[in-house]
Amino acid sequence: MIELQGLTKRYGDKTAVDHLTFTVRPGVVTGFLGPNGAGKSTTMRMLLGLDTPTSGDVRIDGKHYAQLSEPLKYIGALLDAKAIHGGRTAYNHLLCLAQSNRIPRRRVDEVLETVGLTAVAKKRSKGFSLGMGQRLGIAGALLGDPEILMFDEPVNGLDPEGIHWIRNLMKGLAAQGRTVFVSSHLMSEMALTADHLIVIGRGRLLADTSMSEFIERNSRSYVRVRTPQREQFKDAGSAAGLTLVESADGSFEVPGADAAALGELAARHQLVLHELSPQRASLEEAFMQLTAESVEYHAGGPGPVPAGGPWQPAGAPGQPAPPLPPGQVQPPVVQPPQPYQGQQGPPVPPSPYQQPYPGQQGQQGPPQQQPPYQPPGQPQWGAGWRDSGKRKGR
Numbered sequence: 001m002i003e004l005q006g007l008t009k010r011y012g013d014k015t016a017v018d019h020l021t022f023t024v025r026p027g028v029v030t031g032f033l034g035p036n037g038a039g040k041s042t043t044m045r046m047l048l049g050l051d052t053p054t055s056g057d058v059r060i061d062g063k064h065y066a067q068l069s070e071p072l073k074y075i076g077a078l079l080d081a082k083a084i085h086g087g088r089t090a091y092n093h094l095l096c097l098a099q100s101n102r103i104p105r106r107r108v109d110e111v112l113e114t115v116g117l118t119a120v121a122k123k124r125s126k127g128f129s130l131g132m133g134q135r136l137g138i139a140g141a142l143l144g145d146p147e148i149l150m151f152d153e154p155v156n157g158l159d160p161e162g163i164h165w166i167r168n169l170m171k172g173l174a175a176q177g178r179t180v181f182v183s184s185h186l187m188s189e190m191a192l193t194a195d196h197l198i199v200i201g202r203g204r205l206l207a208d209t210s211m212s213e214f215i216e217r218n219s220r221s222y223v224r225v226r227t228p229q230r231e232q233f234k235d236a237g238s239a240a241g242l243t244l245v246e247s248a249d250g251s252f253e254v255p256g257a258d259a260a261a262l263g264e265l266a267a268r269h270q271l272v273l274h275e276l277s278p279q280r281a282s283l284e285e286a287f288m289q290l291t292a293e294s295v296e297y298h299a300g301g302p303g304p305v306p307a308g309g310p311w312q313p314a315g316a317p318g319q320p321a322p323p324l325p326p327g328q329v330q331p332p333v334v335q336p337p338q339p340y341q342g343q344q345g346p347p348v349p350p351s352p353y354q355q356p357y358p359g360q361q362g363q364q365g366p367p368q369q370q371p372p373y374q375p376p377g378q379p380q381w382g383a384g385w386r387d388s389g390k391r392k393g394r
């Protein structure tokens, strides 16, 4: 578990992290989102003791990072894939990490196999592509078989197969009851991976809620209707007290409507429908809606949220988001995460360790959104050396 209490970091006049209080719980993948410069990396650095908080506190399983002996056995992190000694081979890089935390040498081979880098283990990392560097960073995070894993933009530079692999890896680690905290700008990927979301903007907490609640609260749902009898449908809808918004493509958007009721309305008036589909915003749309006021670095051209566009915050249908006074942010949306699956959920699947990533040795990847690696009877790596008393400081 990771706990932040009033965590604040100032660099001169700049407040990078502003009184952040939240808890990252085990058993779920928690996504950490925010626009560029929101303070995600600074928060993660403070967690690992790489930056000192100006005020507030951050703890890992109740301890400060500096209090952990052999910290790789508690928390594994990938912050910057390029932050490695380029002259070292992948194997030696991991061996150095392992030896500094009294992790057995055989574990290096295991994590290299897990991330699919065995074939290049003896190559210097300075020749690695971005994706290979990411894999090496992930291997380092997994090295100590920690209960807490933290990844800053882990899919950066990974090919589609690699993205699929890391998604399943993270879900599998969470399903084992571990704490998985991951930042990403790839909203489509986050939507597939994270169960819970922490969203920050300009260093402040904007939301701490489940994925579904986040999308529901920060977007508007509607039903799309397409009919060749547009005028008759308009009349029938108006008579029923519905608001019909005509789209440029000729379809109607009916906010707050129930698709079944609309179908029955059309049937009563003997109207032909070519489409009747409930629409829900994507995570990306909900994210842009919530963080619109917090974006510091805009590209040229129109802003990130279409003014008066179809997506409006929940509770204000048909109205653009009201501007906030300077220096203020929306009150955070805070909802407790789902119960720890390790306690109340289905049995925890075996460790993914020792399984090469999909594509290695011609293996097929597991189906999307399924726990990834379920080799029956596969021993969980780490149990041996942990039980033999080598794990210190717990």
Ligand SMILES: Nc1ncnc2c1ncn2[C@@H]1O[C@H](COP(=O)(O)OP(=O)(O)OP(=O)(O)O)[C@@H](O)[C@H]1O
Pocket (backbone or CB within 6 Å): 011, 014, 015, 016, 034, 035, 036, 037, 038, 039, 040, 041, 042, 043
């Ligand atoms: N060492 C530093 N000195 C001064 N300012 C810093 C330092 N590190 C970060 N900042 C500033 O703090 C703010 C937060 O930066 P941070 O890198 O944590 O954001 P981020 O959410 O990780 O952004 P991105 O998504 O672009 O990686 C930014 O305005 C950044 O310029």
